[in-house]
Amino acid sequence: MTAQPTLDIVGAGHLLRSGRLTSLELTRSCLDRIDALNPQLNAFITITRDEALTRAKNADHELAAGHDRGPLHGIPISLKDIIDQRGVVTTAASRARDPVAAAADAPVTAVLREAGAVFVGKTNLHEFALGTTSDESAFGPVRHWLDDTRSPGGSSGGSAVAVATGMSLASIGTDTGGSIRIPAAACGMVGLKPGLGEVRTDAVVPLSRTLDHVGPITRTVTDAALIYTVLTGVPTTMDPESLRGRRLGVLQGYFTARLEPAVRTACDRAVHTLQEAGALIDTLEIPHAFAIPAIYLGILFSEAAAYHGALLDERGDRYTPGVRQRLEAARYVLGEDYVRAMAGRDVIRDEVDHALEGRHALIAPGLVITAPEIGAATVSIDKISEPVRSVMLRATQPFNVTGHPALVLPCGTDARNLPCSLQVIGRRGATPDLLALALGCEAQIRGFG
Amino acid sequence: LTIERWLEQAVADLRARGLEEAVPVVEAFARSMKVLRAGDWNHSAATAESPSSQSDRA
Numbered sequence: 086m087t088a089q090p091t092l093d094i095v096g097a098g099h100l101l102r103s104g105r106l107t108s109l110e111l112t113r114s115c116l117d118r119i120d121a122l123n124p125q126l127n128a129f130i131t132i133t134r135d136e137a138l139t140r141a142k143n144a145d146h147e148l149a150a151g152h153d154r155g156p157l158h159g160i161p162i163s164l165k166d167i168i169d170q171r172g173v174v175t176t177a178a179s180r181a182r183d184p185v186a187a188a189a190d191a192p193v194t195a196v197l198r199e200a201g202a203v204f205v206g207k208t209n210l211h212e213f214a215l216g217t218t219s220d221e222s223a224f225g226p227v228r229h230w231l232d233d234t235r236s237p238g239g240s241s242g243g244s245a246v247a248v249a250t251g252m253s254l255a256s257i258g259t260d261t262g263g264s265i266r267i268p269a270a271a272c273g274m275v276g277l278k279p280g281l282g283e284v285r286t287d288a289v290v291p292l293s294r295t296l297d298h299v300g301p302i303t304r305t306v307t308d309a310a311l312i313y314t315v316l317t318g319v320p321t322t323m324d325p326e327s328l329r330g331r332r333l334g335v336l337q338g339y340f341t342a343r344l345e346p347a348v349r350t351a352c353d354r355a356v357h358t359l360q361e362a363g364a365l366i367d368t369l370e371i372p373h374a375f376a377i378p379a380i381y382l383g384i385l386f387s388e389a390a391a392y393h394g395a396l397l398d399e400r401g402d403r404y405t406p407g408v409r410q411r412l413e414a415a416r417y418v419l420g421e422d423y424v425r426a427m428a429g430r431d432v433i434r435d436e437v438d439h440a441l442e443g444r445h446a447l448i449a450p451g452l453v454i455t456a457p458e459i460g461a462a463t464v465s466i467d468k469i470s471e472p473v474r475s476v477m478l479r480a481t482q483p484f485n486v487t488g489h490p491a492l493v494l495p496c497g498t499d500a501r502n503l504p505c506s507l508q509v510i511g512r513r514g515a516t517p518d519l520l521a522l523a524l525g526c527e528a529q530i531r532g533f534g
Numbered sequence: 535l536t537i538e539r540w541l542e543q544a545v546a547d548l549r550a551r552g553l554e555e556a557v558p559v560v561e562a563f564a565r566s567m568k569v570l571r572a573g574d575w576n577h578s579a580a581t582a583e584s585p586s587s588q589s590d591r592a
Contacts (some may be wrong), residue, residue, distance in 0.1 A: 383566060408558055419535065
């Protein structure tokens with residue numbers, strides 16, 4: 086049978102274990118979709134067809150022999166092409182890197198391999214993950230699956246498009262300022278940024294050593310929870326949590342001062358729905374939120390410059406122009422300003438911790454606009470023009486600065502049928518609680534369409 | 535180093551290296567520097583108040 090593009094990991098698992106679908110059929114279905122859609126959408130840089138088919142056959146043989154590796158057994162998954170996969174070149178969407186195949190799996194890849202995942206390919210991204218639109222890639226722009234004149238967000242844009250179109254059932258991305266959550270939000274998918282340090286980032290091309298996170302993009306919260314558990318070994322519930330009596334703080338001010346009207350409407354409706362389901366809603370602000378972009382940039386620039394400096398000197402002309410410009414500018418940040426940014430980070434983290442005292446989670450938009458046009462440098466909200474990058478980072482970067490776990494899930498569409506998204510932020514060290522709550526939110530919010 | 539002097543030097547260096555296109559990025563970062571330096575979380579060596587961390591004291 087041919088897998089439907091709406092098939093998720095849980096659904097595929099049922100079909101695999103009931104004998105109504107084989108991993109080989111499922112994998113071939115994903116590869117067929119890649120063949121059909123990738124020339125237009127450019128979601129993949131490398132397609133690992135032979136390895137995928139071999140692993141799928143092995144997965145089927147193991148299941149037939151009674152060896153079940155768990156929920157990812159035989160499931161086609163893609164990896165953002167910034168994560169090492171043994172025997173495959175990690176390009177980071179750049180011509181500046183040496184095209185040498187990775188000698189070993191990154192720990193995150195190895196864990197997925199052990200869990201029986203079938204790797205179908207490496208997905209396209211914003212070069213070196215330094216951008217939110219996935220249009221500055223040495224391999225060409227990723228295009229939105231619903232409108233190919235628009236960006237799917239980034240930097241993990243190829244991953245979100247792959248999942249949205251059924252080219253893979255899930256994808257592993259990275260998130261330094263929102264690079265999992267932004268494309269997931271723009272494409273109507275679920276994106277989970279776990280807490281800082283929960284998922285290992287070894288053998289993942291770094292952007293910012295203290296802001297980088299690794300996590301999944303999936304069709305459902307349940308699938309995100311399954312992958313989180315595989316990646317961390319931490320158990321999670323699969324049952325939606327009742328929202329009755331759950332205290333949710335809706336973030337205002339910095340987070341909602343300038344929202345695209347359709348996003349505001351969708352998020353307001355979603356919050357109202359959660360309230361009707363029994364959640365206790367209040368509103369609050371993060372006092373120093375105005376400083377978050379400066380704090381984020383001070384940290385990001387310093388840490389990215391430290392990693393890229395030598396390569397910029399040697400092969401700066403091989404970077405895409407916009408990424409090169411930002412990295413070159415980053416090299417001028419002074420040590421004293423990096424320290425100020427790190428001190429400001431402590432303040433923001435404490436304020437978010439304080440906001441979560443007495444509340445089960447915080448709520449914010451996932452992305453304050455819907456998918457922008459490819460190549461747009463600015464976007465106008467309330468007649469104020471701002472850089473697209475700044476706008477797209479606004480709601481997500483705070484939780485890279487603080488390290489809190491955060492998840493986006495779709496909550497409606499704009500007039501062009503482009504997805505809007507809600508973000509749920511949990512307590513540090515309590516990602517399973519966030520996922521349980523998000524399951525409850527998803528059960529209520531789904532259906533807006 | 536004042537922000538103005540820093541910006542002047544960074545722009546001059548970028549131009550000397552043929553990276554004129556990166557000038558708007560450092561100009562934008564100069565605005566971030568103003569926010570960082572004005573942060574009420576910063577400690578001044580002129581005051582009695584000192585940072586809580588002692589890790590960098592000799």
